[in-house]
Amino acid sequence: MTPARLAGAAALAVAAAVLPEVAGPFWMGLVTQMLVFGVLALSVDLLLGHAGLFSICHGSFFAVAAYTTALLEVRYAVATAVAAPAGLLAGTLLGLVFGLAVRTRGVYFILITIAFGYVVWGVAHRWSSFTGGDNGVTNVPFPAVAGVRIDSHTEYYYLVLVAVALVALGYGRVIRSPFGLALRGIKGSESRMRTLGYDSNRHLYAAFVLSAALASLAGVLYVYYNRFVNPVAASFPVSVEAALMAIIGGTGTILGPFIGSVIILGLRTWVSSFFELYAAIMGLVFIVAVLWVPEGLVGLAARVRGRGAPAGPGGAAG
Amino acid sequence: MTAAVEVTGLVKEFGGLRAVDGVSLSVPPGERRVLIGPNGAGKTTLFHCVTGTLAPTAGRVALFGGDVTRLPEHRRTALGMGRTFQISNVIADLTCRENLLLAAAGTDARKWVLHRRITAFEDLARTAQDNLARIGLEHRADEAVRRLSYGERRQLELALALTSRPRVLFLDEPCAGLSPSERARISRMIAGLPRDLTVLMIEHDMDVALGLADRVTVLHRGRVILEGSPGEVQTHPEVREVYFGHV
Numbered sequence: 001m002t003p004a005r006l007a008g009a010a011a012l013a014v015a016a017a018v019l020p021e022v023a024g025p026f027w028m029g030l031v032t033q034m035l036v037f038g039v040l041a042l043s044v045d046l047l048l049g050h051a052g053l054f055s056i057c058h059g060s061f062f063a064v065a066a067y068t069t070a071l072l073e074v075r076y077a078v079a080t081a082v083a084a085p086a087g088l089l090a091g092t093l094l095g096l097v098f099g100l101a102v103r104t105r106g107v108y109f110i111l112i113t114i115a116f117g118y119v120v121w122g123v124a125h126r127w128s129s130f131t132g133g134d135n136g137v138t139n140v141p142f143p144a145v146a147g148v149r150i151d152s153h154t155e156y157y158y159l160v161l162v163a164v165a166l167v168a169l170g171y172g173r174v175i176r177s178p179f180g181l182a183l184r185g186i187k188g189s190e191s192r193m194r195t196l197g198y199d200s201n202r203h204l205y206a207a208f209v210l211s212a213a214l215a216s217l218a219g220v221l222y223v224y225y226n227r228f229v230n231p232v233a234a235s236f237p238v239s240v241e242a243a244l245m246a247i248i249g250g251t252g253t254i255l256g257p258f259i260g261s262v263i264i265l266g267l268r269t270w271v272s273s274f275f276e277l278y279a280a281i282m283g284l285v286f287i288v289a290v291l292w293v294p295e296g297l298v299g300l301a302a303r304v305r306g307r308g309a310p311a312g313p314g315g316a317a318g
Numbered sequence: 319m320t321a322a323v324e325v326t327g328l329v330k331e332f333g334g335l336r337a338v339d340g341v342s343l344s345v346p347p348g349e350r351r352v353l354i355g356p357n358g359a360g361k362t363t364l365f366h367c368v369t370g371t372l373a374p375t376a377g378r379v380a381l382f383g384g385d386v387t388r389l390p391e392h393r394r395t396a397l398g399m400g401r402t403f404q405i406s407n408v409i410a411d412l413t414c415r416e417n418l419l420l421a422a423a424g425t426d427a428r429k430w431v432l433h434r435r436i437t438a439f440e441d442l443a444r445t446a447q448d449n450l451a452r453i454g455l456e457h458r459a460d461e462a463v464r465r466l467s468y469g470e471r472r473q474l475e476l477a478l479a480l481t482s483r484p485r486v487l488f489l490d491e492p493c494a495g496l497s498p499s500e501r502a503r504i505s506r507m508i509a510g511l512p513r514d515l516t517v518l519m520i521e522h523d524m525d526v527a528l529g530l531a532d533r534v535t536v537l538h539r540g541r542v543i544l545e546g547s548p549g550e551v552q553t554h555p556e557v558r559e560v561y562f563g564h565v
Contacts, residue, residue, distance in 0.1 A: 197424030
């Protein structure tokens, strides 16, 4: 880590730590959401920015994890120590099934993930006797593990902050590992990687499951913050927005998806306060981003500094 | 002795076109075999079928006596096949070093490691470094491959294939599009390869081909029309006719 980057990371850590002192509950809630959706965007970007696969079903893992945890906590009064890991596991298991999509590439992969996403949304929406239908599952309690109970949004914010820090560290390791480099190799030239001895489908499948696990973590973090979950969590826009967060912030980086999450959620909060058709504004932002800043803001910053487009994690990432 | 590569009755059809039409050839270990033939003779298609990029319509491919006809490419690589492509196939967004690290890890179970930096594996790093030195690109190790010249990419392509420590190396026109000096450099590299490495090479340049070959196989319209020493091939009337037409 360069001194400048170290200083930046330290400043960010300090700012995050003292935020509750200066920000009210509304802003704390928004920042917590930004972090949680940043994790979701990061999970999508493991496939998009590293492996070159554009998945539009990550709302499914997110929602299945959130529903599992919520149902266990609320309906079956299961302890957090079981309910949270169970949510993680449920989303990951779904990833093992949906991961079969890696047998296809390109537009077929996109289409099949969209279809998968709609299946989950349909189940959440229609199987109302189990999922609560449109109302979803409400009154999810704050998490409590081994007698330690979180009982304010500020405390929960710190929990999410720690989780995000751990995720960023772990993710940084994975993308620099032989496995992570192989994913970028496959994105660059799958045929070359096969002749170098890589079973590209197996690598992509593993990446898909890993990415589903991370999306599930975001889902569990989300449900304890939000205190309820309904079919919106599994909807198409959630999956698309997660990908767009990564694109706007900068794919193939760690910071990018979080920056994208801050921009999109911030913009949505701001625009929707005075303009009903905020979705139209968001659409325009996406178009501008994809047409003029395809490398995302992190990539743009690197370009402005004259270092060229980020070559991945070695570039502007960590 | 078991052949390094044994191709029997290989056929590859694309729709109605028979690109490879019943080719059989046997290459003993350590031999340098050059495939020549006019454009469209089926040389690259034959390579694709032998290395597993394409599935043959019929026929059999064996590597050191073991049937590999139905094996996917990455399994064949693990068994000792290495190849270069006619059109440079290197990973342009990664650095030279990263390309070679991937090649070094490709036939190693450590390609699945998630929790350690790839550069922390000293033997892989050393293999990458040695192969970078072999093509004289140490000074550009950490530059993105997309900044390399065409000739440098061709050399990297060859280094990638060698880094996976093949027993049989397939080179698809390694000198295509190179300047005379680069051509000479690649030829020297190929000539300097260890003699126990079996090499099959497609080459259009007759001087390069005949200079490196132990034996030459001539393909024409998907069939083998001749196999022999470089001298025999050069003077054979049928080859002269295929290459130069009726005189």
